[in-house]
Amino acid sequence: MDAVFQALAHPVRRILVVELAERNDQTLFELTVRLISNHGLTMTRQAVAKHLAVLRDAGLVTATAQGRTTVHHLDTAPLTAARTWLDAIPHTSEEPS
Template identity: 50%
Template structure:
């Protein structure tokens, strides 16, 4: 499994995740159309396909074949690695476990 952080580094890929949050289980074509019509992006089918490959490699998107369609469904699980690595970033500002740690060296 590849790098979750690198997968998030591209705005088009983030828009794809947004779109899958809005409606899960979309095909490549549906995603391309939505990116263009609702996200102001002009992404070709091949571009989106490659982005989906990156997202899939990062574990953020799971793919299921249905006939000639590829259904993409969101898996936000890997994102948890980010909040666990720097625990401060939780929604509640008062909940910042490691914000005032003392040094060790």
């Protein structure tokens, strides 16, 4: 679970997760274009690929070769595990001193 939280610590990787949640199974090119058009983030494909590799290493994204392209798929199981862990933390209404 540490790898999941570390992967989600970077804002670009959180955006990539959201983009894949909204429309799964995208290529690197499609994700790069969506970062530019939806979020104003101008990044090279190499930079996006590095972020996708971190998400892949954390088990959040899988990549499947389809011909000459690679399609990226969001795996929500690690997010569900993280959500379950977070939900188990007792909630208090007191502000820290």
